[in-house]
Amino acid sequence: MNTPALDLELRDVIKRYGDHTAVNELSFAVPRGSFFSILGPSGCGKTTLLRMIAGFISPDSGDVYIGGVNMKNIAPNRRPVNMVFQQLALFPMMSVGENVAYGLARRGVARLEQKKKVADMLARVGLAGSENKPVDALSGGQRQRVAIARSLVLEPTLLLLDEPLGALDLKLREHMKLELKQLQAAFGTTFVYITHDQSEALVLSDRVAVMNNGRFEQIGSPQELYYAAATPFVASFVGANNRIDGVLKGIASGIGDVVTSTGVSFFAKISARASVGSTTQVFIRPESISLYRQQPSLSGQMSCYQGAVTSLLFDGANSSVLLQELTSGLEFRVALPQTGHLSDLKTGERVYFSFDPERALGYLAEPSTRV
Amino acid sequence: MSEPANRTQSRLLLALLLIPGVLWLVLLILLPHVDLAILSLKPHAGAGTQQLSLSQYGTFFEEPLYWHVFVRTALVSGLSTLLTLLVAFPIAWTIAKIAKERTRSYLFLACLIPFWISETVRTLGWMILLRESGVLPALLVKLGITNAPIEMLYHDATILIGLVYTSLLFMVVPLVSSLESLDNSLIEAAYDLGGKGLTVLRTIVLPHAAPGITAGCIVVFMMTLGNYLTPTLLGGKNSQWFTEQIYTQFITRFNWEQGAAFGFLLLSLSVAMVWAGLKVSGQQFADVMRRA
Numbered sequence: 001m002n003t004p005a006l007d008l009e010l011r012d013v014i015k016r017y018g019d020h021t022a023v024n025e026l027s028f029a030v031p032r033g034s035f036f037s038i039l040g041p042s043g044c045g046k047t048t049l050l051r052m053i054a055g056f057i058s059p060d061s062g063d064v065y066i067g068g069v070n071m072k073n074i075a076p077n078r079r080p081v082n083m084v085f086q087q088l089a090l091f092p093m094m095s096v097g098e099n100v101a102y103g104l105a106r107r108g109v110a111r112l113e114q115k116k117k118v119a120d121m122l123a124r125v126g127l128a129g130s131e132n133k134p135v136d137a138l139s140g141g142q143r144q145r146v147a148i149a150r151s152l153v154l155e156p157t158l159l160l161l162d163e164p165l166g167a168l169d170l171k172l173r174e175h176m177k178l179e180l181k182q183l184q185a186a187f188g189t190t191f192v193y194i195t196h197d198q199s200e201a202l203v204l205s206d207r208v209a210v211m212n213n214g215r216f217e218q219i220g221s222p223q224e225l226y227y228a229a230a231t232p233f234v235a236s237f238v239g240a241n242n243r244i245d246g247v248l249k250g251i252a253s254g255i256g257d258v259v260t261s262t263g264v265s266f267f268a269k270i271s272a273r274a275s276v277g278s279t280t281q282v283f284i285r286p287e288s289i290s291l292y293r294q295q296p297s298l299s300g301q302m303s304c305y306q307g308a309v310t311s312l313l314f315d316g317a318n319s320s321v322l323l324q325e326l327t328s329g330l331e332f333r334v335a336l337p338q339t340g341h342l343s344d345l346k347t348g349e350r351v352y353f354s355f356d357p358e359r360a361l362g363y364l365a366e367p368s369t370r371v
Numbered sequence: 372m373s374e375p376a377n378r379t380q381s382r383l384l385l386a387l388l389l390i391p392g393v394l395w396l397v398l399l400i401l402l403p404h405v406d407l408a409i410l411s412l413k414p415h416a417g418a419g420t421q422q423l424s425l426s427q428y429g430t431f432f433e434e435p436l437y438w439h440v441f442v443r444t445a446l447v448s449g450l451s452t453l454l455t456l457l458v459a460f461p462i463a464w465t466i467a468k469i470a471k472e473r474t475r476s477y478l479f480l481a482c483l484i485p486f487w488i489s490e491t492v493r494t495l496g497w498m499i500l501l502r503e504s505g506v507l508p509a510l511l512v513k514l515g516i517t518n519a520p521i522e523m524l525y526h527d528a529t530i531l532i533g534l535v536y537t538s539l540l541f542m543v544v545p546l547v548s549s550l551e552s553l554d555n556s557l558i559e560a561a562y563d564l565g566g567k568g569l570t571v572l573r574t575i576v577l578p579h580a581a582p583g584i585t586a587g588c589i590v591v592f593m594m595t596l597g598n599y600l601t602p603t604l605l606g607g608k609n610s611q612w613f614t615e616q617i618y619t620q621f622i623t624r625f626n627w628e629q630g631a632a633f634g635f636l637l638l639s640l641s642v643a644m645v646w647a648g649l650k651v652s653g654q655q656f657a658d659v660m661r662r663a
Contacts, residue, residue: 006658032549050531054563056559056562075562076559076562076563077562077563077564077566077567078565078567080563081563082563083559085560086556086557087554087556089554089556089557089559089560091557091560091561091574091575092579093575093578093579101564102561102564103564103565105563105565106564106565106570107567137652150564151563151564153563154564
């Protein structure tokens with residue numbers, strides 16, 4: 001076979017609630033062994049999508065294939081899919097070992113065999129010997145490992161994860177991100193992960209689908225989403241971005257001149273859909289903007305703008321400043337160079353800034369884009 | 372205001388708030404029981420001696436009718452509690468897990484409304500439905516199921532129906548609250564891991580609801596054991612309910628000493644059953660009472 005085996009495939013899946021379409025004609029495929037994330041704001045339909053894959057709700061039309069088998073009319077307890085729930089849903093009335101053995105017992109696996117498998121699985125997730133602990137004696141991270149072990153011990157084709165990091169505090173979340181990635185690599189099981197946290201999606205995934213209003217705006221690698229967003233929604237949802245609204249006045253070799261209502265020109269790489277005269281949104285990342293104290297001499301299409309510092313946002317390596325462009329009054333977030341040579345900027349100070357038009361992206365404005 | 376003065380004040384307030392409750396307990400519950408306890412240890416009035424003895428309790432064991440009725444009351448109460456649980460569980464499940472927010476309050480109301488009417492009236496209602504010349508026997512004749520109207524009152528089954536009906540709400544309420552606190556994702560997780568309906572019920576739902584079930588069973592059992600009206604009206608002379616024996620001793624025979632002894636026997640039975648129930652289900656009393 002030249003195409004990799006698909007563990008999950010959706011074809012034209014639709015789910016409506018009344019006149020609200022939660023999932024709108026979605027089709028996508030997830031190759032075996034990959035880490036696939038669905039990233040979207042709350043209410044975008046990602047939970048509905050996940051629950052359709054798990055079998056808790058059935059699509060109005062379209063088909064879900066898992067491991068190549070159509071899952072129509074197959075109940076959740078008979079699908080080769082397991083789910084890690086948002087609050088983990090560990091059984092509080094059972095010990096860690098009983099939790100992990102639950103699925104094995106339902107399959108009628110002999111008691112001795114169960115015991116062996118549970119011990120093996122707990123060892124693999126770094127919880128060897130905790131069979132008899134009650135689940136509420138575990139830390140947040142350990143609980144998550146039990147939830148994953150409980151699912152993976154059944155060797156599912158697909159593991160679904162419903163924002164399992166959402167309830168954890170920041171420090172633990174960072175730590176668990178790493179753990180999840182390592183677990184997925186170690187087991188090689190296909191993970192389908194849903195989240196509203198773009199950083200989780202970017203760090204963990206092989207591929208990410210950005211979902212909005214029941215549709216995928218873009219499916220791609222984290223790098224593609226970040227550097228080559230297909231739509232204004234993706235550009236504004238994934239990572240920090242500065243947005244400039246204007247009208248496209250002209251294009252020369254892919255670089256367009258977008259003029260704001262206050263008459264300031266910004267140059268950006270224009271996507272195919274925008275044409276001269278259309279309302280355009282330009283996105284430029286904070287780290288793509290360069291700051292200068294003195295007016296720099298710039299070549300080619302690099303324009304230079306002047307701004308006043310309105311706030312300093314110090315956050316170690318992620319420090320940035322907020323600038324107000326003098327002519328247009330637009331606010332820009334600009335990342336401070338990590339060398340620290342501009343860390344002594346003061347509020348109110350006048351600075352110069354510029355960016356490479358190749359790294360700014362211009363899109364036909366979409367009225368529905370809300371962020 | 373200084374800290375100690377504040378504390379004294381709040382202590383005083385607490386004491387004031389507790390006074391009505393304490394008075395109630397001491398004057399209306401504790402004192403009468405102490406009096407009854409002493410009474411039950413006296414020989415029947417007019418016997419001359421005032422020496423305390425266990426002779427009244429002895430009578431209970433010597434007379435087969437008394438302990439026969441006693442055991443019967445306990446068994447029927449147990450059966451009735453079990454039936455109430457079986458009937459109440461699906462109702463509670465519907466209210467807690469299936470119904471939407473609005474329907475839920477209506478369903479609760481539907482369970483509650485019968486309790487706005489006095490128990491006597493409701494029981495008389497059952498009599499109108501079930502007696503030989505009543506609604507249900509007439510309906511059966513009309514439908515051609517029976518040739519002549521049958522007497523549906525005065526059977527053990529009739530008593531059971533009445534008892535289950537009377538105590539249903541007291542089972543539904545603790546069950547609903549314990550089922551509501553069960554996270555739906557636990558049920559889903561159990562399905563997801565391959566569980567089927569009954570397995571999920573046995574492994575997840577029942578263990579979670581155990582304190583609520585125990586609480587409901589204790590309340591219903593005690594209420595049923597001490598019920599006088601329902602067995603008497605629906606069971607007639609055949610009911611042989613222990614509370615009737617107590618009534619007979621106090622009112623008909625005017626043997627207060629014997630009646631008091633019977634009362635204490637019934638009390639110790641219900642304490643023993645509660646204790647046994649907690650032991651069997653492995654629950655803590657305080658935990659269960661919080662649910663009730």
